Amino acid sequence: MPTLRWAFLFVEASVFNSLKNLFGGKSGKAADSRPASTAPASTAATQFLRREAVFDRNNRLSGHIFTLQESTPLADADERLQRSVDETLLDTLNTSSDAWNTSQAFIPLSSASLDLAAVDRLKSSNIVLLVQLAADAEADIVGEAIDRLHERGLLIGVFRQPKNPAFAKIIQLADFAAIDIAAHEADTARDFSAAVRASMGERPKKLLACNVETLDDLRFCQQWHFDNFHGKFAGSDSGVRTESSGDPHKALLLNIMRLVQGDAETAEIADAMKQDPLLSFRILRYLNSPALGLSHRIDSLGQALVILGRQRLTRWLSVLLFSVRDPHFGDWLLVENALTRGRLMEVLGEQSMPGVAHDPLFLTGIFSCLGELLHRPLAETLNDMPLADDIKKALLERGGPYAPLLAVAEASEDFDLPRMRETALAAGVAPETVNRALLAATAWASEVTEYWE
Secondary structure (H helix, E strand, C coil): CCCCCCCCCCCCCCHHHHHHHHHCCCCCCCCCCCCCECCCHHHHHHCEEEEEEEEECCCCEEEEEEEEECCCCECCCCHHHHHHHHHHHHHHHHCCHHHHCCCEEEEEEEHHHCCCHHHHCCCCCCEEEEEECCCCCCHHHHHHHHHHHHHHCCEEEEECCCCCCCHHHHHHHCCEEEEEHHHCCHHHHHHHHHHHHHCCCCCCCEEEEECCCCHHHHHHHHHCCCCEEECHHHHHCCHHHHCHHHCHHHHHHHHHHHHHHCCCCHHHHHHHHCCCHHHHHHHHHHHCCCCCCCCCCCCCHHHHHHHHCHHHHHHHHHHHHCCCCCCCHHHHHHHHHHHHHHHHHHHHHHHHCCCCCCHHHHHHHHHCCHHHHHCCCHHHHHCCCCCCHHHHHHHHHCCCCCHHHHHHHHHCCCCCHHHHHHHHHHHCCCHHHHHHHHHHHHHHHHHHHCCCC
């Protein structure tokens, strides 16, 4: 079986094909062939950031792999072009380093790019550089670079490349040992896991399984002691979507939101909360969490109404609506999509719609996933909810002032470069603005979910 190579080729492809391009797939290239490349960094102004979820053994989202979507691949690129591509990615990530305050950023790089100045500008915590060894990599030189990066606090991942002369030494320096599951037979992945665990040395290693396509593949990787998992398997895990419609906590939350958004008296809202003391506890605990950064402690929903106001309280109740007990992979994807959409629209609105209240933008983004959460038609859910007409028009008709930013938020999840360009142009936002907003939204979503049980 061929081993993996990097290829940043994301042009009008499905998520599956994009991932195969990202991690090489069954391309027929040798493990130590030169990485494929994309357009030079001069096209950075037209590039959009792409992120893909990485999960841990507890089903939680532990970080993201960050790459750039690109439309003009250049085959057989030389080292200069590969460094240019890597530098563009690093420069994009360095515009907003908060995205990995509470989760990890996995950043793919060629070993030839480890000495870039942009690497030195990265934050020193929660960063994993996923290294693909260049064909002419020298073990001593790469090893010295990794030692310097370790001294700064960065972590290093190394992909399985047994034919590369430098691999045997460099894998000993790694914090993560990675393999493309889809590109190898099961026996290869099993033997790789066993070999890594048998030769840990002084530096413990985590096993990273990339391109895990099915739940059966996932269970195989879990059986063979892999620690982190990336791939399309998460999209096939139904999780919350099969049971949320009958969740009494969510039904009560929706009712409280209707009361808060409507003309109900505070006493009526408090009576609704008393129907579920556990839910009341969860709401108040969340409102007092560091994620919200409130200056006053909130001890009752009535007090929350006074301090936050009804519109802001609706915002935070909508966030809690997406909290999931014992979540699976699919649950986390849904939760993160909802929270990220809301915050992304809000951040973009601050720049493209000055003078406009931004809470409605947030609600538009988060409620766009409500039908999937509750496993029922969105129009049915929104029918008796007193939301602003502009929010409903964006969600149900894809019209009104909020619709363009909603289209950008949705497109950012689909790895569809032409659609990203089209929606960003229609919304009047530049690619670099979208990238910064996506990183900010990722950071916010990670911080919020960190305080859920």
